[in-house]
Amino acid sequence: MAMPLNPERFHWTDYVSDAKQSFYTADLLLDPGGAILPHCHDYYEFFIVLQGEFSEICREGSTKLSRRQGHILRPADSHLLRNDSRKPAVLRNIAVCRDSFEGLLSHGGFPEPLGPYPYFSLEENAFSQYCFETERARQPQMLADTRQFLLGHVCGTVLISACIPDNPFDAPQWLRTLHEEMKKEENFTLGIRQMRNLSGRSQEYLNRAFRKYYGQTPSAYVNGLRLSHAAFLLQTTKTSVLDISAACGFENLSWFNRLFKEYYRLTPTEYRARKNFFFRSI
Structure with missing residues (x-):
């Protein structure tokens, strides 16, 4: 399926009304045969698959993603998500306002890629921590500043997995x-x-x-x-x-x-x- 020339554009203010908020997280559930229409954003976002399998279609082609695998999307990167399997699939998405994400890049010394970000995979321990910290950030009693700090930490961990090559000492x-x-x-x-x-x-x-x-x-x-x-x-x-x-x-x-x-x-x-x-x- 080819990407349309003018995909729908999602705006940060569609989800966030607090000008001080830098992160927004939520889950996406797709039933078998379900899809999210082609779209782009005016913010950064990344997602990691929690369960099942997604097909992501970008201008560069189609890629299947399963548990622990994810992708970072820049503003204006267009994509669509589809569930071509026979089981429901769930991913966890974190949207990040442009200034905050670019601040993380600068603070961590990560270069802005010339093209799309590569796909990445979290090790089991890192994946468990991702699930725990994002669930924790949803607790209603957590202070807003603490929630934003925690999600910023999660983003930094994901950037390390996405931007730093895997350890060369692989398991047999x-x-x-x-x-x-x-x-x-x-x-x-x-x-x-x-x-x-x-x-x-x-x-x-x-x-x-x-x-x-x-x-x-x-x-x-x-x-x-x-x-x-x-x-x-x-x-x-x-x-x-x-x-x-x-x-x-x-x-x-x-x-x-x-x-x-x-x-x-x-x-x-x-x-x-x-x-x-x-x-x-x-």
């Missing part, structure tokens, strides 16, 4: 393959036993490799995948918390509730009640 191929395979629902719901089966390695060896290359234990990685999927189901279905817990591989509801609150700082019920979607499918 078998571990990178395993890391990707465990993202599949049929694998992470079965837990550590499935990880051992797929890798053919002992638990002790897996523990050492994950700590060395990913900075976390296999259990922490699997639980993060399960909890992320649980959050997605809480946002997009009316399935009971008990059934979601079981569907994500948790055998004990109390343990699920405890882990979920540690991860998201909200109970599953509170998380479901506070969902905040930016757009729905057209």
Whole structure:
């Protein structure tokens, strides 16, 4: 699908009335077959996919983006988003006024790219922190200045991932393959036993490799995948918390509730009640 010559233009003042506000965040949910019409902005924005898969169409072509992957868009960069899959997809968007974003670039020593920003991917730990900090910034009791400071920190972290090349000391191929395979629902719901089966390695060896290359234990990685999927189901279905817990591989509801609150700082019920979607499918 080609980009139109005159896409719709979104304006900062469409979403923000406070002249002191520099950041605005919200979620985008697209049902299967849904799309957001071609558009551009008079501000910067970036998004990271929380669940599912999006197709982003820009003037440079079409790119598929899945969990933990994202893109920074400059003012006047045109794009559209589409869900070509069979499952709902959710991303979290942060819009940034032009002066504030360019201030972050200057303060961090990041050069303004000559062309569009490249796509980027967050490591699992950075992705978890992104989810936590953006959720925290939505708490109504948080002071406005504190919220803006926190979102500025999030933007800085994303700029590092987008502008600084990946660490050259990559994990071995078998571990990178395993890391990707465990993202599949049929694998992470079965837990550590499935990880051992797929890798053919002992638990002790897996523990050492994950700590060395990913900075976390296999259990922490699997639980993060399960909890992320649980959050997605809480946002997009009316399935009971008990059934979601079981569907994500948790055998004990109390343990699920405890882990979920540690991860998201909200109970599953509170998380479901506070969902905040930016757009729905057209």
